[in-house]
Amino acid sequence: MASKPFLAKNALYSVQQIRAMEKAANATLPPETLMRRAGVASAVYARSLLARPPANVLVIAGPGNNGGDALETAHLLADDGYAVSVILCCDLARFSSDAQKCYQRALSSKVLFFGPDYLSQARPEQWSLAIDGLFGIGLARPISGLLQDVVEKLNQLSALYRFPVLSLDVPSGLNADTGQIVGQQGSAVSATHTLTFIGNKPGLHTGAGRDHAGLVEVADLAIDQQFRQVPKAQLINQMMFSALLKPRPHNSHKGSFGDVLVIGGAPGMAGAVLLSARAAAHCGAGRVFAGFVAEPPAYDSQNPELMLRRAGDADFSVNAVVIGPGLGLSPASSDVLSKVLQQARKLVVDADALNLIAANADLQKLLASRTGATILTPHPLEAARLLGISATEVQADRLHAARALASRYAATVILKGSGSVIAQADGEVIINHTGNPALATAGTGDILAGICGSLLIGEAPAFDIAGLAVCLHGLAADRLVAQGIGPLGITSGELIHAVRNCLNEMLADSSEAADAY
Numbered sequence: 001m002a003s004k005p006f007l008a009k010n011a012l013y014s015v016q017q018i019r020a021m022e023k024a025a026n027a028t029l030p031p032e033t034l035m036r037r038a039g040v041a042s043a044v045y046a047r048s049l050l051a052r053p054p055a056n057v058l059v060i061a062g063p064g065n066n067g068g069d070a071l072e073t074a075h076l077l078a079d080d081g082y083a084v085s086v087i088l089c090c091d092l093a094r095f096s097s098d099a100q101k102c103y104q105r106a107l108s109s110k111v112l113f114f115g116p117d118y119l120s121q122a123r124p125e126q127w128s129l130a131i132d133g134l135f136g137i138g139l140a141r142p143i144s145g146l147l148q149d150v151v152e153k154l155n156q157l158s159a160l161y162r163f164p165v166l167s168l169d170v171p172s173g174l175n176a177d178t179g180q181i182v183g184q185q186g187s188a189v190s191a192t193h194t195l196t197f198i199g200n201k202p203g204l205h206t207g208a209g210r211d212h213a214g215l216v217e218v219a220d221l222a223i224d225q226q227f228r229q230v231p232k233a234q235l236i237n238q239m240m241f242s243a244l245l246k247p248r249p250h251n252s253h254k255g256s257f258g259d260v261l262v263i264g265g266a267p268g269m270a271g272a273v274l275l276s277a278r279a280a281a282h283c284g285a286g287r288v289f290a291g292f293v294a295e296p297p298a299y300d301s302q303n304p305e306l307m308l309r310r311a312g313d314a315d316f317s318v319n320a321v322v323i324g325p326g327l328g329l330s331p332a333s334s335d336v337l338s339k340v341l342q343q344a345r346k347l348v349v350d351a352d353a354l355n356l357i358a359a360n361a362d363l364q365k366l367l368a369s370r371t372g373a374t375i376l377t378p379h380p381l382e383a384a385r386l387l388g389i390s391a392t393e394v395q396a397d398r399l400h401a402a403r404a405l406a407s408r409y410a411a412t413v414i415l416k417g418s419g420s421v422i423a424q425a426d427g428e429v430i431i432n433h434t435g436n437p438a439l440a441t442a443g444t445g446d447i448l449a450g451i452c453g454s455l456l457i458g459e460a461p462a463f464d465i466a467g468l469a470v471c472l473h474g475l476a477a478d479r480l481v482a483q484g485i486g487p488l489g490i491t492s493g494e495l496i497h498a499v500r501n502c503l504n505e506m507l508a509d510s511s512e513a514a515d516a517y
Helices: 015-026 033-049 064-079 097-107 116-120 145-161 209-213 238-244 270-282 331-343 351-358 361-368 380-387 391-396 398-409 444-455 462-482 492-516
Strands: 056-061 083-088 112-114 127-133 165-168 193-197 215-219 233-235 259-264 287-292 307-310 320-323 347-349 374-376 412-415 421-423 429-431
Touching: 015 033, 033 064, 033 097, 033 127, 033 165, 033 193, 033 215, 056 064, 064 083, 064 097, 064 127, 064 165, 083 116, 116 145, 127 145, 238 462, 238 492, 259 270, 259 444, 270 287, 270 444, 270 492, 320 331, 320 444, 331 351, 331 361, 347 351, 347 444, 351 361, 351 380, 351 444, 361 398, 374 398, 374 462, 380 391, 380 398, 380 412, 391 398, 398 412, 398 421, 398 429, 412 462, 421 462, 444 462, 444 492, 462 492
Parallel strands: 056 083, 056 127, 083 112, 127 165, 165 193, 193 215, 233 429, 259 287, 259 320, 287 307, 320 347, 347 374, 374 412
Antiparallel strands: 412 421, 421 429
């Protein structure tokens, strides 16, 4: 889309695509070329994480090409004067011919070789870096037995002695497509850094991926552009949204920037609708109304500019409606939701509104038949209810779940969580990389819904707005943590002013970029 310029470094490829590109490139290159390029790239990146030689480096090499990449890296580092120890976790007879040649080069260098039990005998306090080359993208079964012991011992030692762990291509045990650990009883390396080959993978950025991959860098291995496929997804970059943020004219007034109505506030849950409405106001809406299923407060003492009223008395035809924060599951809530689904021009559906829809076929039909812009903001359990599956199944393939929801309800979907997934009905997906555990607290979802509602007032597509809102939401949390506020104990109310600050900075950056252009 025009507002999200494609950047190669943001492209996310499926495992199937990576294999196809690798196969096509290999058909035109001499043997070993890509493996040697991977080894050179890995050695260069490893050096950036190391002190000068002779720092101690541990390399874990497994079967398959990932092990070959690791062995190539090992001998290059040893040739540079590093003290390299390799744990060989494979049957050499199973190596490909390319990997065999990497092994022979490592064997001829000063690399020291050990068996899988080495981790229980070594002195890890001396290691400056561990390199994980156990399994790559081809892992189909859970890591188990002796190799699982190796993975878990490496994770324990790296946490205890605080040495960095560099995974080659993908942390061993992690599904590169889904971001989940392979197998319910499986294990995965917890890397501080991942150097991924040929192209970036979605599983490094969502689900468990962010906890296991650490900082991700891409080595494209100089694959010719003719072999590159159209990516299945993209990683969010702020540049994607520069066209959405434009300076406001001096000759404007509150009516120039539209009205947002936030509906929720069942008995005992007034705070949710107020948080969402406050967020909408702080993101630039001209006026913000809050509709309550229960009796509304007289006014909001923190933001008295908010206009509070009964939900049934609200005008559902305003520029954008947010429904769900603290809505409750009562018949009255369901009746309001039914009217909103039919009357709202632009709509954000959150929280209990999603749960009501999941339980009511008539509401599902109303949602799917909408023609106005619609954004759904489920967390995994809400998504599971809407799809009629379990939250575990949603998390097992977050991209698939988000796409399925977007297709079923003809809407833009924000599947919240680590590496939030934004999908639209045609299958296009972007994954967010901003945010941190500070957002794991009550009310932050209400704030995201309010941000979406305020930004949705304009003419930009809902998909772009959802991506911008999620990026902004995470940036605000990152800003607070960088300032020493959190991540523990940040309340959702603290997030709102940080969101406003980040939005204005993004606006200023966009204006500068436009001027420079």
